[in-house]
Amino acid sequence: MLQLGYIRENRDLVIERLGVKNFKDADKIISQVIEKDNKRRGLQMELDNLKAEANRLAKEVGMLFKEGRKEEAEQSKSKSVDLKSREKQLGAELAETERELKEMLLSIPNLPNAQVPRGTSAKDNEIVFQQGEIPSLYEGALEHWDLCARYDIIDFELGNKITGAGFPVYKGKGARLQRALINFFLDNAVRAGFREIQPPLMVNEASAMATGQLPDKEGQMYAIPLDGFYMIPTAEVPVTNIFRDTIQKMEDMPVCCCAYSQCFRREAGSYGKDVRGLNRLHQFDKVEIVCIDTPEHSYEQLEVMKSHVADLLRQLELPFRVLRLCGGDMSFTSAITYDFEVYSAAQKRWLEVSSVSNFETYQANRLKLRYKDEKGKIQLAHTLNGSALALPRIVAALLENHQTIEGIRIPKALQPYFGSEILD
C-alpha cells in the first residue's frame, strides 16, 4: 500500500511511475484518492471537535454532581445527549470514508523504481547478466520427465493417483536429491548470515492480507475455509509476517532470515507445455530469503541477495542469466524485481528459478513494519525477498544439463549432500 502523504506530496511523479506499470487511469484514480482523503480529514476534524466538547461536558457533569449542584448537572447532561446522535452519524460517515479510501489504496500497485524498464510483457525484460556455458548434449539426450522415468526418481503418475496433477512423488535417489538440495541451500544461506526459520505452512487471513496475497483475485491460494486458513504459496508470507506490527531497532538492521518450506499454488489458468514435468507444480519446495532493511541501505542489500543466488547457481554449475523485469511483468507489490533463469538444455529453454525483489515500503505499510532511526523517529522499513532457490526447475536443469551416458553427474558442491558423484 502506498503512503497517503507521499501521494499527496508527489502527485505527478506517482502518476508517471504508475504509467511504467501500465496502471490504467492513474491520473483519475490519484485525484479521487486525494479528494477522498480531503473529505476524510474534514470529517475527522469535525468529529474530533465534537468529541472534545462531549468530553468537556462529561467532566463538568461529574464535577457538578460531586458538588451537589443537581439541576445544573442535569442541564449539562441533556446537552451531552444532543451531541450524541450527531457524533454517531459523523463517526459512521468517517468510518465509511476511511473504508473507501483504503479500498482505493489497496487497488493501486507499488511504484516501480527508476531503473525499471518500460514494457508490457516478458519480452521487454532486460537481460542484465549472463554466465555459464550452455552445454551441448550427446545424441539421444532426454528431457527431464523422461529422465525421471528412466531412473525412477520422480513419479508424476503416482502423484496423479494420490492427489492430482502437479503433486509428484519423489522416490529413492530422487527424494535423496531433494533433501540434498534443501540442505545445500539452507547451509549456504546460514553461512551467508541468514537466520534459519521453520514457519507454519498455513497462515491466517491477516497474514495473507499483509503480504498482499489477499485479496486473491486470481484464486492462487489453497484455502481451508473451515478454519479460515490458507496454504502458503511461499515462505515469504509467514516469515515476513513475523515482523508484522513491530518496530525494529536500527542497530539490528538488516534483519535477514531464510526458510525452507513447501509451497502450494493453485496455478489457475496455466496450461500447455509450460506445465510439463517439473516446470510448474501445485506443491513444490523452496528455500526463501527475506530481509528487512532501512530505506538508505535496502538497495545495497538487494545486491547482497542477488550475489547469494548467483553463487548458488555457480556452485551447481548451471548456466544462468539475470533479468530486470519490465513494468508490465512485475508483481503488483514489487518496486524492482530481478529474475534468475537457468538454461535447461534438453528442453532448450530458460526456466525461472528465483525472483529477487525490493518492495520498499509497500509491504511494510500494510504490515506496519517500522524501525526507529538514529533520531528516534519511527518510519517504515523496506522489505526484500528472493528464492534461494526453488527446487523443481533446478532439478529439471540439473537432470537435463548434467546427463551422461552413465547417469546424472552431480556437481561437486552437492556431492557431500547427495553422497555420490553420479545418479544412476
Place this chain on the structure above:
RNA sequence: GGAAAGUUGGCAGAGUGGUCGAAUGCGGCGGUCUUGAAAACCGUUGAUCUUCACGGGUCCGGGGGUUCGAAUCCCUCACUUUCCGCCA
C-alpha cells in the same frame, strides 16, 4: 472436544464507573558522582490521527452495547494458560 481462568505500556504487574494514557518495579535514555566502570541518587521514557503551531482526537486483545461519562458493567468473536479427553 469438555471445564475454568485470563488478555493492560519494551517486560512484569496494579487499577472494578468520573480528575486513568493509566500506580509500582524492571529495562531503556540523559545526568550527578567516578581516572573509567559498577553501585547509589536525580530526571526522563508508548503508539497513532489531525494542525504551520498552540492544541485537540483515538488506542488498556478485536467488534458491538449500556451510560452524561467505560481499562472498569453487558454481549460477541479471537487468542492464551491450566485441568480433563484424544493423539504424532
